[in-house]
Amino acid sequence: MKRETLEQLLAARAERRAVALVTELATGTQRIVAREQAARDPLASVLDEAFRFDQSGTHDGQFVAVQNPPLRLVIIGAVHIAQAVIPIAQQAGYDIVVIDPRGAFATGARFPGVALHVEWPDEVLPQVALDQRTAMIALTHDPKIDDPALTAALKANPFYIGALGSKKTQGSRIARLKEKGFSEAEIGRIHGPIGLAIGARGAREIAIAIMAEMTRALRLGT
Amino acid sequence: MAAPDHTVLEQASEWLKAGRRIAIATVVETWGSAPQPIGSQLVIDQEGNFIGSVSGGCVEGAVVTEAVDVIAAGKPKLLNFGVADETAWKVGLACGGRIGVYVEPVV
Secondary structure, three states: OOHHHHHHHHHHHHOOOOEEEEEEOOOOOEEEEEHHHHHHOOOHHHHHHHHHHOOOEEEOOEEEEEEOOOOEEEEEOOOHHHHHHHHHHHHOOOEEEEEOOOOOOOOOOOOOOOEEEOOOHHHHHHHOOOOOOEEEEEOOOOHHHHHHHHHHHHHOOOOEEEEOOOHHHHHHHHHHHHHOOOOHHHHOOEEOOOOOOOOOOHHHHHHHHHHHHHHHHHHHOO | OOOOOHHHHHHHHHHHHOOOOEEEEEEEEEEOOOOOOOOOEEEEEOOOOEEEOOOOOOOHHHHHHHHHHHHHHOOOEEEEEEOOOOOHHHHOOOOOOEEEEEEEEOO
16 A cells, blocks of 8 residues: 555544545556546445445455444534443444533533534534435434534435433424424434433443444444 | 554554554464454564554464565565465464465565
8 A cells, every 4th residue: 555545534524525445456556536526436336325325345356445424423503412422333334523501510520532512503513524425413402402413414415313201302392393384304314312222221321322323323324 | 344454554664764664464264163353454564563463362373474585575475374384283273174375575
């Protein structure tokens, strides 16, 4: 591998651009293919599947290494459950963004080493691409904070949207979103009550339930 | 399955900037049950320091030894490990699978 190839891979990752590194195993010849260019590549069909399923592999002596943008988790609410979710998500490879306008919650001491925004979601989310490699979870229980974030998420294309709250909370949330003009199918993209039903008790177990549901959405699309 | 472990590539870049000579080892094929998915990587320097994983421990030692040679030779090499080949008696995969590991110098 050329040094410049390594740097190009790292730059693509930093800029959230999907690329693949194709290596001819017999000769060591390499090329980087951007996802937008994949259709014009000799390996077009292989590359298309590789990008869509996040699946590297060897085809006729050519190794296709997929480099999709890193997974990202946007958390609305610098709350206790967020503190429990973050280490699991980081271990699973997610970059973390935490948004909460309440300065008492959103402190660097409570959330070290993550991108922390002490701002309202509708101020920050326009700068955060809620793309197919991004999940968003709303954890505040406060419609003033959660609703604008859920609205932004429904207008974008994250692979997972979750909202904390009981069935009752979720019911009134659905009613509010309907008033804003979202259809039932659109609102159905929000997982709420959040997390797989595993009888989770306490923040740490709820975090596991959330991560399990998020993983299912990522890998199985359900 | 998973995206490559980018801490490995970042480490590779840092080691290069520090003037170390390095190689990158990548799992390019797996057969049967393999402990690490295709795309898993290891970065190795000329002294045999390494970061990352290609097998969960079973073949790292052999890969590192080969990588040090690859760094010296400046040419890539494709390695195979598994129950079916002779190497397996030395560093076989406990899980019974086979893996192909591509080791390339970064130049």
